[in-house]
Amino acid sequence: MKIRRVLATAVAAAVTAPVVILSAGTALADAQPAAQTQAQKKPTIEELEKAAAEAKKAYDDALAAQDVAQKAFDATTAATSPLHVKAKAADKEAGAATAAKTAADKAVTDAADILAALPADAKPEDRAAAQKVLEEAAKDAEKADAAKKAADAKAKAAAKEADDADVAAAQALDKAQKATAKALSAKETADQALADAKKAAENPSCEPDPKLTTVVTGLPSKIVAGTTANFSLRVTNGTGKNIDKLWPFTYLHATDKSGYQVTDDLLHLQWSTAASGGWKDVDSLHRAGVINGLKDGTHYDMKLRLKVDAKAPAGPGIAFVAGDYVNKDKSCGGTPDLTEYSFEILPAGTKPGDVDPAKPTTGKANTPDTKTQSSATSTTPLNTTNTGTLAATGTSSATPQLALAGGAAVVVGAGAVFVARRRRSGTN
Known part of the structure; x- marks a missing residue:
């Protein structure tokens, strides 16, 4: 009809x-x-009840997995996480190395200025001493530069490691959230199908x-x-x-x-x-x-x-x-x-x-x-x-x-x- x-x-x-x-x-x-x-063939109410129960379990499991992913994300991205602590320490070391190089470069400049300021009639031993100070300062500056480069590389690697961990945790959380949303949609569909079937049974077409x-x-x-x-x-x-x-x-x-x-x-x-x-x-x-x-x-x-x-x-x-x-x-x-x-x-x-x-x-x-x-x-x-x-x-x-x-x-x-x-x- x-x-x-x-x-x-x-x-x-x-x-x-x-x-x-x-x-x-x-x-x-x-x-x-x-x-x-x-x-x-239309599914029976018993079959729909089973499907609704299975959909609920899948949703509950997805919700639990999302909770785990959320906690992992929070722990990974926290400032107190091991990787972020490591990155912060490496950044501090890089800062100290930069300061040391700056001081070493200044020492070279100062030594060169002293050598250049010696009078023409300066004693040879005084000139030799000033020259030696300049050479030692240059060596220290080279060491400071190498230390700075190493500290910078270490800080960059530590920061990348922490960032990569943050991204991975965020991706895992996003995947879990999408799985939860999909499971919820399936649960709602199954619940609606069951409700419609029960209503149809109470009010036959x-x-x-x-x-x-x-x-x-x-x-x-x-x-x-x-x-x-x-x-x-x-x-x-x-x-x-x-x-x-x-x-x-x-x-x-x-x-x-x-x-x-x-x-x-x-x-x-x-x-x-x-x-x-x-x-x-x-x-x-x-x-x-x-x-x-x-x-x-x-x-x-x-x-x-x-x-x-x-x-x-x-x-x-x-x-x-x-x-x-x-x-x-x-x-x-x-x-x-x-x-x-x-x-x-x-x-x-x-x-x-x-x-x-x-x-x-x-x-x-x-x-x-x-x-x-x-x-x-x-x-x-x-x-x-x-x-x-x-x-x-x-x-x-x-x-x-x-x-x-x-x-x-x-x-x-x-x-x-x-x-x-x-x-x-x-x-x-």
Whole structure:
């Protein structure tokens, strides 16, 4: 039943884009539900519970690994870590070596200045002593320079070692964090799948039932614009179980003869029963009231009245009927398809003469053994005050799945298919 709704909604745009529906008509006509062409086994709740437990364990393990990586990162990058202490000591040594070289270079400069300042008549032994001091200072400067280079290299290596360790720890932490995020996503997916499965078990999806039928009688095959046509809708419950609440779905679609101008707004549909207190307009979801307590093996008849506006142009029309239900035990379902009744709108003032009733193009008539719903079993089979209250109060989450919840989209799409079919056959 869901697939029927989805396919019909998918072609809704064709009403305003007829070329699209013409090209897609054959494909739509031949389309089969995916469930019929590709069977897929759904996991059981037990299997989903197992998967959720495994995903939780994987997440817990990833979280623990991330905690280890975080602690390792904090320890590695701390100023008190062995590598950072080593790098700091090496940097201090390099600083001392730089200072020593600076002092040694100054000693060389000072010795050279003293030697140069000696007078020309200085004693040879004084000149020799100054020269020796300069040479010794130069040797010390060479040693200081070598020591500085060694200390600088040592400090650079120690700093690189500490930096490399920091980077490795950061990369390990990042990897652990990404693994945790991935595990969390998998856990959330598994938890959601389990929750959805449990919810679905509590609120089963609606299933179509071919033994629930909706049949129109007395709808003229030709209706003159500006006139009213009375007919009836019979809902028959042959499902083998009683139905608590059922919504009859009714929608009328029409176009002019070109098939491009939609004239639905010129068709006005009302319903009436003994309990309704007169004629009522179908609601915004094209529901003709609510049938309460339709017992198995019985049917219920309701009166329908179609008013065609005098401004309605001549052209083809189609009536769609269906039924969808929800029971107190949350089971739900409906007719497998929309039943279609084609009719023709004639220009205002036309004298059509004898007119045959419209014939259904889909659906089945009631079986002879069904009986009318008696007043003893349902004194008020239609309860208009409760129309739509299931969705508002949350009594059943299945209600939005019904055709009634998406009636307009459903029938507009079906109407587009109808128009395309007529065009392909050359009727208009």
